[in-house]
Amino acid sequence: AQSVTQLGSHVSVSEGALVLLRCNYSSSVPPYLFWYVQYPNQGLQLLLKYTTGATLVKGINGFEAEFKKSETSFHLTKPSAHMSDAAEYFCAVGGAGNTPLVFGKGTRLSVIA
Amino acid sequence: DVKVTQSSRYLVKRTGEKVFLECVQDMDHENMFWYRQDPGLGLRLIYFSYDVKMKEKGDIPEGYSVSREKKERFSLILESASTNQTSMYLCASSPRTSKQETQYFGPGTRLLVL
Numbered sequence: 001a002q003s004v005t006q007l008g009s010h011v012s013v014s015e016g017a018l019v020l021l022r023c024n025y026s027s028s029v030p031p032y033l034f035w036y037v038q039y040p041n042q043g044l045q046l047l048l049k050y051t052t053g054a055t056l057v058k059g060i061n062g063f064e065a066e067f068k069k070s071e072t073s074f075h076l077t078k079p080s081a082h083m084s085d086a087a088e089y090f091c092a093v094g095g096a097g098n099t100p101l102v103f104g105k106g107t108r109l110s111v112i113a
Numbered sequence: 114d115v116k117v118t119q120s121s122r123y124l125v126k127r128t129g130e131k132v133f134l135e136c137v138q139d140m141d142h143e144n145m146f147w148y149r150q151d152p153g154l155g156l157r158l159i160y161f162s163y164d165v166k167m168k169e170k171g172d173i174p175e176g177y178s179v180s181r182e183k184k185e186r187f188s189l190i191l192e193s194a195s196t197n198q199t200s201m202y203l204c205a206s207s208p209r210t211s212k213q214e215t216q217y218f219g220p221g222t223r224l225l226v227l
Contacts (some may be wrong), residue, residue, distance in 0.1 A: 009153065032213035043117070043203055043218035044156075051212060090155065094213035098144060098163055100171065101216060105155035 002027045002093045006104035014112050019063075019078040021107050023091035026072065033074040034092040034101065035065055044090060050074065061085070086111045116140070117219035119204055125225045132191040134222050136204030143209035145187035146216065147171075147179065150201040162187055163209060194226045 007022040025031055032051050036044040048059025055067040061084075065076045074091060088108045092101040120135035136145065144163055148156040148171075158171030160179040168179050176198060180188045187206075191198055201223050205216040 034215070036218075041122075041221075043220045044205075044216075045218070046215050049215060096213055097211055098209055099213070100146065100158050100161055101213070103148075103156040105153060 002029075002031070002095065002099075002102045004091050004093050004102055004104035006089075006091050006107050008107055009105065010108045010110065012110040012112060013081045015083055016080050019076070019081045019085065019109065021076040021089050021091075021109065023065075023074045023076065023104060024072055025074060025091070025093040027093055027095065029095040032094045032096070033065075033067060034094070035059065035063070035074075035076050036090045036092065036103075038088045038090065038106075040087075047076070047089070081109075081111045083111050083113065085109060117204055117206055117217050119202075119219040119222050121222050122220060123223050123225075125227065126191075126194050127227050128195060130191075130194050130226075132194050132224070132226075134189040134191075134202055134204075134224070136187045136189070136206075136219055137185050138187075138206040138217070139185065140206065140208070140217070141184065142206035142217075143184070144207045144214075144216075145181065146205040146207075147177075147187065147189045148203045148205065149173070150203055150221070156203065159189065194224075196226050198224065199226045200224060 035047040091104040094101040146161040147159045162181045204219040207214045
């Protein structure tokens with residue numbers, strides 16, 4: 001069984017500040033990990049994903065995440081927040097093959113000018 | 114680019130009506146998924162399909178059914194809509210491989226049941 005916990009349903013940062021969105025997962029098999037972003041009234045789009053190999057993954061819009069197996073974490077970071085980063089962010093975990101992804105409950109990011 | 118389209122962005126229905134939500138993808142993906150999204154609950158999987166005429170229950174299938182007669186189209190059916198089915202419905206698709214592939218999402222259908 002797999003599960004995802006996103007710490008903090010709402011995170012607020014100042015423009016230009018570091019963005020840190022936390023994700024911890026549980027998986028009985030080697031995990032595939034994803035971060036998706038959802039802008040208002042839109043579907044989800046992929047920010048980045050970890051499959052195998054390098055544990056630091058770079059995504060779109062300056063975001064990156066690091067897979068830490070010992071901590072079962074996949075936190076999302078961005079060095080400097082921009083107003084356009086305001087959105088909802090979802091972490092997801094899946095196993096190999098065609099098992100469905102399991103999504104976290106989401107974290108809403110607000111960016112204050 | 115992968116494109117996943119959903120038949121309606123907004124839908125208003127009455128309690129007891131039969132509701133059809135349609136999803137079409139243009140990338141020849143084998144896998145298709147239906148989720149509902151509610152505030153504070155994230156995305157919950159309703160049904161998914163790995164191939165034409167195949168379907169699997171997700172975490173919350175009660176009150177829903179699905180149909181996949183063609184590879185590109187996956188329909189979600191609310192047999193008798195109820196107010197607790199008011200929600201945002203998201204469709205997604207992905208290719209079938211031995212790995213876990215990216216799911217591509219449609220824009221969503223916001224359903225209000227009165």
